Amino acid sequence: xLKVEQNPLFLSMQxxxxxxxxxxxxxxxxxxxxxxxxxxxxxESLFVLLSNGAVKQEGRLMASLDTKARLSTLxxxxxxxxxSATYFCAVDRGYGGATNKLIFGTGTLLAVQP
Amino acid sequence: DxxxxxxxxxxxxxxxxxxxxxxxxxxxHDTMYWYKQDxxxxxxxxxxxxxxxxxxxxxxxxxxxxxSPDKAHLNLHINSLELGDSAVYFCASSQNRDYxxxxxxxxxxxxxxxxxxxx
Numbered sequence: 751x752l753k754v755e756q757n758p759l760f761l762s763m764q765x766x767x768x769x770x771x772x773x774x775x776x777x778x779x780x781x782x783x784x785x786x787x788x789x790x791x792x793x794e795s796l797f798v799l800l801s802n803g804a805v806k807q808e809g810r811l812m813a814s815l816d817t818k819a820r821l822s823t824l825x826x827x828x829x830x831x832x833x834s835a836t837y838f839c840a841v842d843r844g845y846g847g848a849t850n851k852l853i854f855g856t857g858t859l860l861a862v863q864p
Numbered sequence: 865d866x867x868x869x870x871x872x873x874x875x876x877x878x879x880x881x882x883x884x885x886x887x888x889x890x891x892x893h894d895t896m897y898w899y900k901q902d903x904x905x906x907x908x909x910x911x912x913x914x915x916x917x918x919x920x921x922x923x924x925x926x927x928x929x930x931x932s933p934d935k936a937h938l939n940l941h942i943n944s945l946e947l948g949d950s951a952v953y954f955c956a957s958s959q960n961r962d963y964x965x966x967x968x969x970x971x972x973x974x975x976x977x978x979x980x981x982x983x
Contacts, residue, residue: 781969787905792954793974800969836905842970850958850970851920854907 752777754841756855763829764863771858773822773839780817781842783852784824786835793838797824829862836860867891868975870955876981877945885940885978887955895919896938897956897972898930907954913938945982952977 753776763769773782781800785793797806799815799822806813810833812825822839836859840852868889877883889896897920898910912920913932927943938955955975 783971785974792976793907793956795971795973798969798971838907851909851912852970852972853909857905857907859905 752779752841752843752853754839754853754855756837756839756858758858759856760859760861762861762863763826765830766828768828769826771824771826771837771860773824773841773855775820775822775841775853775855777843778817778820779841779843780815781850782815782822783840783842784813784822785838785840787838787857788835796837826860829860831862831864834860834862868955868957868973870953870975870978872978873976874979874981876983878983879945879947881945882941882943883945883980884942885953885955885980887938887940887975889936889955889957889973889975891957891959891973893957893959893973894935895958895970896932896935897958898938898940899954899956899974901952901954901977903951911938911940942980945980947982950980950982952979954978 755774757772784796787793797813802817804815810827815822836857838857839855843851870887895914897912901907910924911930915935916932929941932938954977956972958970958972
């Protein structure tokens with residue numbers, strides 16, 4: 751069964767610092783997604799990574815995918831308070847035909863302190 | 865102009881009751897999903913429908929029954945509610961015709977969630 755693990759589970763960081771969230775998964779997949787969830791809110795799609803070596807950047811966030819290592823990273827550059835949220839990675843597990851199934855990671859709660 | 869909407873946003877009910885949650889998407893997507901997010905924020909898929917056909921049915925008690933009257937709507941009916949059903953339920957949708965060289969991909973768009981509390 752596909753397992754998706756994120757670390758750290760909780761990250762407290764100061765504004766202006768850099769850090770990386772890691773997402774490891776246990777079986778082959780070359781499609782991975784990152785989502786953001788604010789407290790009490792829905793999940794917002796951040797990045798779609800569709801091949802080995804894929805790198806996507808949006809503002810202070812950059813995501814990458816290494817399918818051989820079964821690892822995706824979400825790098826935060828010069829953190830600001832507005833980035834405080836829970837971040838989930840989700841691995842796409844094909845389900846046959848045109849249907850896919852996402853297995854979500856445990857989530858990383860990011861708290862950016864002033 | 866809401867993309868994926870759910871009603872109600874909050875649902876507080878007694879054990880043993882039956883309740884429904886409704887979901888609608890106006891994105892023209894083919895596939896809709898129900899997820900359960902527990903108190904530790906763990907998110908797990910429950911069901912998936914593609915063009916009104918049940919595709920994914922995870923290990924979910926029979927008390928949970930999804931219904932899709934058309935591809936824009938997916939409702940979740942829960943019978944005989946139990947304390948352990950308390951969670952946030954999210955509806956999502958995706959357009960499975962999005963294709964990359966490695967096959968179909970599945971960016972899912974989530975509704976606002978329904979917080980169910982069973983007393």
